[in-house]
Amino acid sequence: MPDLVVENVAVRLGGVEILKSVSFRAVPGEIIALLGPSGSGKTTLLRCVAGLERPYQGRITIGDRTLLDAGRGIELAAEQRGLGLVFQSYALWPHRTVFENVAYALRLRRGSAAEIERRVTEALARLGLSHLAQRFPHQLSGGQQQRVAIARAFVYEPPVILLDEPLSNLDAKLRDEARAWLRTLIRDLGLAALCVTHDQVEAMALADRVLLLNGGVVEQEGQPKALYTDPRTLFAAEFMGINNRLDGMIESLAEGHARLRIEDVTLEGEPRHDGLATGGPAVGVIRVEHVRLADAPGPNRVAMQLETAMYLGERYELALRRGNWHVRAYAAEPPLHGPELLIEFPREALWVF
Amino acid sequence: MAAADWTTAPSAGLGVAFLRVPAIGIAMVLVLCPILLVVYQSFLSDPFFTPSAQFTLDAYRFVLEDPDFWRALWTTLALAAGMTVIAVCIGTVLAFIMVRTDVPGRSFLEILLLVPIFTSAVVLAFGYVVAAGPVGIVSTWVKDVIGVVPWDIYSLPSLIVIAGLTHVPHVYLYTAAGLRGIGSDVEEAARIAGASPFRVALAVSLPMVRPSIAFASVLVFFLGFELFGLPLVLGDPAQRLVLTTYLYKLTNILGTPSYQLMAAVVVVIILIAAPLVALQRRLLRDAGRYVSMRGKGVRIEPLRLGASRWLALGVILLWALVTVVVPIGGILLRSFVVSWGEGVHLLDVLTLQHYRELLDYPNIVRGILNTLGVGVIGGAAAVACYTALALAVHRWQSKWVRVVDYLALAPRAMPGIVAGLAILWIFLFVKPLTPLRQTMFSVWLAYAVVWLAYGMRLVQGTLLQIGPELEEAARTTGASDLRVKRDVTLPLVRNGMLAAWLLIFLIFVREYSTGVYLLGPGTEVIGSLLVSLWGTGAVDLVSALSVVNVALIGLGLAVALRLGIRLHA
Numbered sequence: 001m002p003d004l005v006v007e008n009v010a011v012r013l014g015g016v017e018i019l020k021s022v023s024f025r026a027v028p029g030e031i032i033a034l035l036g037p038s039g040s041g042k043t044t045l046l047r048c049v050a051g052l053e054r055p056y057q058g059r060i061t062i063g064d065r066t067l068l069d070a071g072r073g074i075e076l077a078a079e080q081r082g083l084g085l086v087f088q089s090y091a092l093w094p095h096r097t098v099f100e101n102v103a104y105a106l107r108l109r110r111g112s113a114a115e116i117e118r119r120v121t122e123a124l125a126r127l128g129l130s131h132l133a134q135r136f137p138h139q140l141s142g143g144q145q146q147r148v149a150i151a152r153a154f155v156y157e158p159p160v161i162l163l164d165e166p167l168s169n170l171d172a173k174l175r176d177e178a179r180a181w182l183r184t185l186i187r188d189l190g191l192a193a194l195c196v197t198h199d200q201v202e203a204m205a206l207a208d209r210v211l212l213l214n215g216g217v218v219e220q221e222g223q224p225k226a227l228y229t230d231p232r233t234l235f236a237a238e239f240m241g242i243n244n245r246l247d248g249m250i251e252s253l254a255e256g257h258a259r260l261r262i263e264d265v266t267l268e269g270e271p272r273h274d275g276l277a278t279g280g281p282a283v284g285v286i287r288v289e290h291v292r293l294a295d296a297p298g299p300n301r302v303a304m305q306l307e308t309a310m311y312l313g314e315r316y317e318l319a320l321r322r323g324n325w326h327v328r329a330y331a332a333e334p335p336l337h338g339p340e341l342l343i344e345f346p347r348e349a350l351w352v353f
Numbered sequence: 354m355a356a357a358d359w360t361t362a363p364s365a366g367l368g369v370a371f372l373r374v375p376a377i378g379i380a381m382v383l384v385l386c387p388i389l390l391v392v393y394q395s396f397l398s399d400p401f402f403t404p405s406a407q408f409t410l411d412a413y414r415f416v417l418e419d420p421d422f423w424r425a426l427w428t429t430l431a432l433a434a435g436m437t438v439i440a441v442c443i444g445t446v447l448a449f450i451m452v453r454t455d456v457p458g459r460s461f462l463e464i465l466l467l468v469p470i471f472t473s474a475v476v477l478a479f480g481y482v483v484a485a486g487p488v489g490i491v492s493t494w495v496k497d498v499i500g501v502v503p504w505d506i507y508s509l510p511s512l513i514v515i516a517g518l519t520h521v522p523h524v525y526l527y528t529a530a531g532l533r534g535i536g537s538d539v540e541e542a543a544r545i546a547g548a549s550p551f552r553v554a555l556a557v558s559l560p561m562v563r564p565s566i567a568f569a570s571v572l573v574f575f576l577g578f579e580l581f582g583l584p585l586v587l588g589d590p591a592q593r594l595v596l597t598t599y600l601y602k603l604t605n606i607l608g609t610p611s612y613q614l615m616a617a618v619v620v621v622i623i624l625i626a627a628p629l630v631a632l633q634r635r636l637l638r639d640a641g642r643y644v645s646m647r648g649k650g651v652r653i654e655p656l657r658l659g660a661s662r663w664l665a666l667g668v669i670l671l672w673a674l675v676t677v678v679v680p681i682g683g684i685l686l687r688s689f690v691v692s693w694g695e696g697v698h699l700l701d702v703l704t705l706q707h708y709r710e711l712l713d714y715p716n717i718v719r720g721i722l723n724t725l726g727v728g729v730i731g732g733a734a735a736v737a738c739y740t741a742l743a744l745a746v747h748r749w750q751s752k753w754v755r756v757v758d759y760l761a762l763a764p765r766a767m768p769g770i771v772a773g774l775a776i777l778w779i780f781l782f783v784k785p786l787t788p789l790r791q792t793m794f795s796v797w798l799a800y801a802v803v804w805l806a807y808g809m810r811l812v813q814g815t816l817l818q819i820g821p822e823l824e825e826a827a828r829t830t831g832a833s834d835l836r837v838k839r840d841v842t843l844p845l846v847r848n849g850m851l852a853a854w855l856l857i858f859l860i861f862v863r864e865y866s867t868g869v870y871l872l873g874p875g876t877e878v879i880g881s882l883l884v885s886l887w888g889t890g891a892v893d894l895v896s897a898l899s900v901v902n903v904a905l906i907g908l909g910l911a912v913a914l915r916l917g918i919r920l921h922a
Contacts, residue, residue, distance in 0.1 A: 052825050054750075078828035079836075085829040091822035095844045104840070105830035152830065162829075 002063025003027050004160045004192050009048050009058030009068075011041070011216075018044045020216040021057070026160065026192040031183065033207035034196045037239070040213040042196045046162050049194060050085050051078035062159055079108075084153030084161040084191075088168060090145045092137035098124070098148050099133040105156045123155040127185075143174050150182070154189055161186065163195040167202060179205050200240050204228065212236055233273070234353035237285045244291060244327045246284035250352075253278050258352040260284045263323045265302050269350035276352065283353045288317075290349035291329035294342040301344045309334045369745075369834035376745035377757060383802050384763050387775030388623070390782065395616035402782060412613035416621070425599035432513055432584065432595060433577025439517025440573045444524025445566055447669055449554045451525070452532040453540065455655040456665045464910075465673050467920050469519045470526075471906050472681065473863045474582030475883050476899040477519055480680025481506055482586060483687040483896065490683060490693055507590045516583055518676040520576060524569040531565030532558060537654040550656050568636040575629040578622065579768040581866040586887060596622055597768050601869070612778075619771045626766040634762065681903060688896035707897035717894070720877035721901060723793050724862055727878060728905070731797040732858040736850060738801060739808035744838050747816050748824060761809040764802050769867035772803045777870045791875045799867050804860055811856060815849025816842065852918040859909045862902065879905075 004026040011019040019041040026032050034042040047053035049060060051067065054075065060068040067076045092101050099120055106116045124130050127147040137145055146166065153161055166182065167175045183206050186193045197203050203210050204224035212219045212227060212235075220227060220236045231237035238245065248262035258271040260282055269284055276282055294301045304320040304327060316334050320327045320343060327343065335341055390401070395413070399406040416422050450456050451463065469477065484491045485506050492502045504511060535558065543557045544550070559566070581597040588598060600618045603611055658665055687693070691702040711717050742761075746754045764772055776799040780790040789795055801808075819842060827837040865880025872881040879902045886895050913920060 050825075050829050052828070077833075078825070079831045079833055081829070082831065083829060085826065087822045087826055089820065089822055091820065091826040093823060093826070093841055093845075104827070104832075108831045108836070152826075156830070 002065075002159060004049070004194075005059070005061045006045075006049065007059040009045065009055045009060065011044050011048060011053055011055045013044075018216055019048070019055070022213070022216070022218055024211055024218070024221065026194060028159070028192050029187065029190050030209065031186055031193040031195060031207045033203035033210045034194060034213060035200060035203040035210050035239075036198065036213035036219075038198060039215075041216040042198075042211075042213045043164060044216075045213070046164055046194060046196045049160070050083055050162055051076060051081045082156070082158055084156070084158040086146075086149045086153045086161070086163045086166050088165040090137075090149040090169070092145055092148055092152075094137055097134050097136055098129060098140070101137070101148055102152045102155050105152065109156060119155055123151040127151050142170055143178065146170060146178065150185070154191065158191070160192045160194065161189075163193060165196055165198070167197070168199070175202075182206065204240075212239065214239075231272070231351070234283055234285065237272070237351055237353065242288045242328075244284075244286050244288060246286070246325060246327075246350075248282060248284060250276055250278050250280050250282045258282070260350075260352050262325055265322070267300050267302070267345050267350060268347045269345075269352040270348060272351045272353050284345075284350050285353065286345055286350045288328050289330055290346060291327060292344040292346065293329065293331055293335065294344040297342065298344070300347055300350070301342050303340050304343045306335060306339050306341050369838075372741065372835060372838075373745045373749075373753075376741045377753060377760075380742050380757065380760055380805075383798070384760050384805065386779055387772060387802070388763065388767070390778055391616050391619045391623075391771070391775050393616075394612055394778070395620045397613050397616075400612040401778070412617040415614055416617045421594060422599060422618070425594040425596050428509070428584075428588075428593060429578060429580075429595040431509065432516060432580065433574045435510075435513035436516035436520055436577050437570055437574045439514060440520040440524045441566065441570050443518070443672060444521045444569065445528050445559055446554075447521060447672065448525045448528035448532055449558055450665045450669065452529045453537075453554070453558060453656050454550065454658050454662060454665060456658065456662050456669070458666065462666075462669055462673075464914065465677060466522050466525055466669075467910075468522075468677050468681075470522045471859050471863060471910060471920075473865050473880060473883070473899075473902055473906075474519070474580070475586060475865050475880065475887070476582075476684060476902055477515075477680045478583045478586035479883070479887065479895055479899055480682075480684040481515055483892065484679050484683025488693070490686060491679060493693070507587060507593075509593060512584060512587045512593075515587065516577065516580060518672065519583070520573045521672060521676065523573055523576065524566070527565045527569040527572070528559075528562055531562030535561050537656075540656060541654070544656070550658055550661075553656065564636065564639045568633060568639075571629060571633050571636055575626065575633065578626055578629070581768060581770050582884075585884065597770055597866075601770065615774065619767070619774070622768060622771060623766045626768070630762055630765045684896050684899045684903075687892070688900045707893040710894060711897050711901070714894075716874065716877050717882060717898060719875070720879050720882045720898075723796070723877055724879040724902075724905065727793055727797050727800060728858040728862040728909075731793070731800065732854050732861050734797065735801040735804070735808060735857050735861070736812065736854045739805070739812045739853070740843075740850060743809055743812040743816055744842065747813075747838070747842065748821060761806045765806045767803070769803050769864065770869055773799045773867040774870045776802065790871075791873060793876055796868050796871050796876050796878060799871060800861050800864055803864075803867050804857065807860065808853065808857060811853040812850070815846045815853065818849070819845050851916070852913075855909060855913050855916070855918055856920070859906055859913070862905050862909065 006025070007023045008021045009019060009023070010017070010021050022041070022045055024032065034045055036042045044053055048055050055068065055070055057070050058068065059066070059070070066074050067081050068074060096104065102120045102123055103116050106119060111119070121130070124133055127150065129144065129147055129151065132140060132144060137148065140148065146169070150166070167178050170178055179202060195206055197206070207224060209222065210224050210227050211221050214235050220232050227236065228240050231240060237243065246260065246262050246267070248260045251259040251261045251266055253271065253276060256270065258269050258276060260267050260269055262284070267284065302322060304322045307319040307321050310317045310319070316331045318329045318331055318335070320329060320341065329343065394401045396408055396410065397406040398409045398411055447466065451459060451466070456462070483489055485504065486492065487502070487506070489506070496502050539557055539561070540553050543553045548556060578596065580595060584593070584595040585598050585601065588594065594602065596618065600615055603615050603618065688707050689703055689705070690699060691704050691706070693699065693702065742757065746757045767775065776795065777790070780786045780795050823845065824837050824841055827841045832840060863880070865884055868876070868878045868881035869884055872885060879898060883895055883898055883902070886898065
């Protein structure tokens with residue numbers, strides 16, 4: 001199956017630039033997560049590929065089929081693109097049975113009755129829905145509805161399947177399970193999949209590659225691990241994971257070293273972008289799980305007041321304070337001694353932007 | 354079949370353009386032609402079809418120099434303003450009582466409150482005359498008790514009060530809808546702070562629905578301009594004209610039909626009504642925005658009134674007594690008695706004679722059948738047309754959507770009687786249509802055009818209840834625009850269409866003014882027959898026929914309630 005290529009797609013809605021020249025490529029069998037906060041343009045991008053939104057600029061192709069070429073005035077209607085789309089609300093047709101929901105696309109393609117029967121049965125069996133074929137959508141649970149929506153989207157073998165927040169309507173427990181089987185299913189089908197989500201954990205778990213969008217542009221693109229451990233921008237660093245943010249100013253700068261002054265202490269960190277200048281403002285970001293309790297003074301260790309310790313089940317979360325800066329940290333056990341604790345911000349884990 | 358063939362659906366047969374072009378085209382012709390024809394006629398010296406007709410401003414000169422016109426204009430203004438004040442004051446209070454308090458019997462009262470909307474204004478007017486006129490049954494009773502009748506039903510204040518009372522439901526509906534969008538927490542907060550229920554209504558609830566009230570006020574003021582039945586019946590003996598009745602009287606002012614004068618008056622009416630329609634549109638949008646801000650799922654806890662809820666019930670029942678029971682009861686009673694007056698014992702004069710008499714007039718029998726026909730068949734046809742037009746622009750991103758919006762609104766600026774006149778001219782003017790003038794088609798067309806805005810709102814409201822993703826899902830699986838409408842949109846709105854049909858039935862059966870100029874052998878409907886029979890003074894027939902009209906509407910209402918259809922768009 002051919003690649004999906006999106007080039008320089010831009011969308012304007014009511015004078016507002018929703019998407020500013022976004023490009024990416026998806027190869028068969030690859031799951032790409034479109035991740036970003038609300039308003040970042042991720043759903044718009046998905047809808048552009050589906051043909052439900054009209055970009056004023058850009059090209060979208062699948063192999064040698066051009067779906068969109070704004071420059072040449074080519075724009076295939078949604079129904080001519082032959083893609084599969086799973087809606088956030090599932091959008092099952094309430095007046096049709098499960099079987100008919102799935103069969104509709106095949107009927108549109110004028111399949112023979114036997115062929116339709118065979119394919120729909122196969123698709124339903126694959127998702128464990130065989131016994132529900134004659135039910136109506138409102139008679140199904142949320143998880144079952146989601147499976148029907150997915151069956152409906154892949155039954156006609158589209159080269160690319162688009163998923164708009166496919167898990168967000170499931171309750172938390174079901175969501176974790178669904179994540180695993182959805183990934184397996186897409187893998188098995190050998191489809192390219194584009195999956196919109198605002199949940200970074202979901203994006204990292206589900207996808208082979210993550211496209212992090214912010215304000216209509218791709219902020220960073222890469223494998224989940226790269227995105228998490230090697231963020232290029234402050235936004236990427238703060239969007240992924242749970243973080244402490246330390247506002248300060250650059251005291252000195254050297255190759256691979258940045259000294260960040262926060263109130264009365266100086267921490268050493270890793271400079272993460274070229275715009276930093278000595279004396280200029282900077283932001284330190286450190287993942288909460290990287291903040292450590294220390295037992296003796298040393299470099300990058302700061303005395304902080306323990307405000308409270310919260311029990312989270314598998315660990316404790318500590319709320320710490322020094323002057324006007326607040327820091328969160330995890331600990332296996334609640335600290336036994338004193339309200340004042342020594343906190344270490346490991347140099348390699350403290351990113352300075 | 355090769356696997357690749359499954360990917361894209363075969364290209365669709367008919368494009369959606371095959372729906373859009375004719376639907377929008379026909380709507381445009383039907384809406385614009387009458388308006389343009391009226392404007393054109395107003396600048397001519399003679400009827401537009403006579404060869405001697407020339408361009409002139411004489412018609413305007415005549416109308417604007419006619420003192421009767423100015424009197425009619427001022428009367429209309431006074432009537433519209435007065436009834437607005439009355440309707441808004443009572444309507445908002447009733448809405449508060451109904452929506453926010455624990456007044457007993459709310460579900461029954463809700464129906465009672467809607468009755469005047471679905472009752473023909475001429476029927477109500479006849480009802481007031483036979484019940485509270487100089488020799489009316491209520492007047493007679495009152496005179497027996499206190500010696501005099503303390504009101505004159507034919508005076509301007511009476512007309513204003515009656516018009517105001519019968520338009521309370523309009524204000525009630527919009528205010529109530531607004532109030533339902535507010536959570537009770539704001540009211541509870543005020544009560545805990547020490548406010549009485551009455552203070553809560555005045556200081557918290559009603560100010561929060563100000564946009565709804567503003568819309569309802571403009572709507573009622575506008576309806577005041579359109580008023581025809583009430584001033585025709587109640588203003589006639591005192592020779593008091595409003596713009597619509599002035600127009601009606603112009604028909605015979607000069608012996609020959611003075612088309613250009615009528616057209617000039619119509620243009621004046623449209624010029625006044627159009628900005629009001631535009632204002633309504635804006636206010637409705639504002640009101641909608643205001644309510645939708647509150648999000649979904651607001652909890653409504655009725656305010657406990659304690660003993661004073663019986664007082665609240667009394668207020669509503671008093672309104673219902675004056676607005677529903679007196680006129681409808683009056684006309685009902687009148688239709689079963691030979692006559693009444695001082696000293697007549699009702700039991701002695703009971704009769705079914707008037708109903709038997711109805712059957713003696715073939716045109717009345719035809720009128721009843723025609724009314725049913727235009728309601729049932731015409732209603733269905735009208736809903737089909739509205740649906741075609743609504744579907745044509747449904748989920749369409751184009752500037753044409755706005756065009757259709759305004760197109761649907763344009764006939765609102767023409768009171769029914771005016772639209773009827775314009776359509777009559779179209780039938781006279783377009784030769785291929787002339788044979789149809791004597792058929793119910795002409796009446797149906799006029800009704801369908803006059804109620805275009807209402808019908809479109811009904812249908813579009815239903816269409817908008819379908820989540821867009823249901824249609825998008827069909828698009829992405831490979832269905833063309835037209836296929837989506839057929840396979841997804843229409844099946845999902847079937848119930849909504851049924852409701853629209855029933856509401857249009859009620860409206861078409863109630864309608865009277867639009868058919869006035871189209872009335873002729875073959876085109877009789879109850880509404881226009883009532884107007885013309887009243888002119889001949891046949892009170893017996895009018896009463897019986899009015900009851901038939903009310904009964905038909907009652908039947909429709911019963912079906913609607915049985916099916917659980919919401920009675921307002």
